Amino acid sequence: MRTYATPGREASVRAPPVAPPQTRPHEGAQPVQTTTAHQHAYLLGHSDEEINRLILQSSFLNDLTRHMLVDAGLTPGMRVLDIGTGAGDVALLAAEIVGAEGEVVGIDINGEVLDIARTRADEAGLTNVRFIETDLRAMAFVEAFDAAVGRLILIHSGDPVAALTAAARTVRPGGIIAFQDFNLLEDSIRSYPPHPLVTVVNRWICESAARAGLICDIGYRLFSCFIAAGLPEPELRCGSPMGCGTSWDGYVWAAESVRSFLPAITQTEVATAEEVDIDSLAARLRTEVGASGSVLRAPDVISAWTRKPL
Numbered sequence: 001m002r003t004y005a006t007p008g009r010e011a012s013v014r015a016p017p018v019a020p021p022q023t024r025p026h027e028g029a030q031p032v033q034t035t036t037a038h039q040h041a042y043l044l045g046h047s048d049e050e051i052n053r054l055i056l057q058s059s060f061l062n063d064l065t066r067h068m069l070v071d072a073g074l075t076p077g078m079r080v081l082d083i084g085t086g087a088g089d090v091a092l093l094a095a096e097i098v099g100a101e102g103e104v105v106g107i108d109i110n111g112e113v114l115d116i117a118r119t120r121a122d123e124a125g126l127t128n129v130r131f132i133e134t135d136l137r138a139m140a141f142v143e144a145f146d147a148a149v150g151r152l153i154l155i156h157s158g159d160p161v162a163a164l165t166a167a168a169r170t171v172r173p174g175g176i177i178a179f180q181d182f183n184l185l186e187d188s189i190r191s192y193p194p195h196p197l198v199t200v201v202n203r204w205i206c207e208s209a210a211r212a213g214l215i216c217d218i219g220y221r222l223f224s225c226f227i228a229a230g231l232p233e234p235e236l237r238c239g240s241p242m243g244c245g246t247s248w249d250g251y252v253w254a255a256e257s258v259r260s261f262l263p264a265i266t267q268t269e270v271a272t273a274e275e276v277d278i279d280s281l282a283a284r285l286r287t288e289v290g291a292s293g294s295v296l297r298a299p300d301v302i303s304a305w306t307r308k309p310l
């Protein structure tokens with residue numbers, strides 16, 4: 001049984017059971033991939049902990065994402081495609097913006113995580129969102145969208161130019177293409193004054209991500225990837241969540257991110273499970289970094305958007 005939680009402290013990462021999967025009609029999407037293919041598609045998997053982490057992470061990123069969607073030109077009544085929707089957070093944001101007259105379709109290669117997304121849309125009373133299991137490389141829709149958007153998908157895509165090309169194919173001429181991604185580089189998660197525990201958390205995540213084949217400089221490459229996909233020059237923005245003190249929930253986000261990367265961290269020999277000591281990490285960050293007065297800055301979130309030529 002899948003569980004998910006609303007954002008919170010170390011003790012509240014688990015939460016109530018989720019309703020069983022529902023079957024939804026989907027027009028025009030091509031057949032889904034096999035379970036084996038799913039297992040290789042997303043480095044961090046879709047454990048309950050990872051789904052809860054995505055939802056917690058959204059509470060830090062959603063302001064930046066809402067800004068991008070509005071600045072890119074999303075307006076009420078539009079039809080929007082959210083690529084790599086995960087637990088549905090960007091789709092839910094887009095659904096608020098386009099309103100009841102609009103429509104949002106979220107796609108993900110993993111069908112199980114979409115059950116959570118559907119439950120969350122139902123709980124939010126949103127009737128203008130639906131979710132379809134498909135690989136972005138295989139997606140095909142009968143009707144063109146006004147916008148194709150995605151957050152933290154290109155870094156996992158293997159081929160961001162191909163992913164952007166596929167996204168652009170789903171959009172009408174003049175439609176919006178807007179994507180947001182992290183850079184995961186040597187100075188991505190940092191603190192001031194520099195705290196050694198933050199430095200090592202950054203190393204665990206960013207080195208294992210690089211060794212596992214994620215596109216860790218994707219934020220800086222968004223501009224050139226848009227151009228290589230045949231799109232006009234995109235607008236760029238950069239923002240990053242920050243926090244300090246002992247009551248900030250960013251420590252839980254950081255520790256749960258390390259938890260999701262832990263198989264990659266150990267398999268790529270960046271660190272051992274004993275060195276990471278995952279179950280105490282959030283509390284150590286809170287007491288050691290928070291109490292030290294150091295300010296922690298999460299990875300840069302880079303936004304890029306443009307319009308498909310008429």
Ligand SMILES: C[S@@+](CC[C@H](N)C(=O)[O-])C[C@H]1O[C@@H](n2cnc3c(N)ncnc32)[C@H](O)[C@@H]1O
Pocket residue numbers: 041042054055058083084085086087088089090107108109110113134135136137150151152153156157
């Ligand atoms: C880091 S999560 C981001 C989820 C969501 N966009 C958010 O910001 O919360 C990346 C998602 O992309 C999905 N994904 C990875 N490769 C994919 C592909 N080829 N086609 C469709 N979805 C994919 C994964 O299953 C995962 O749910």
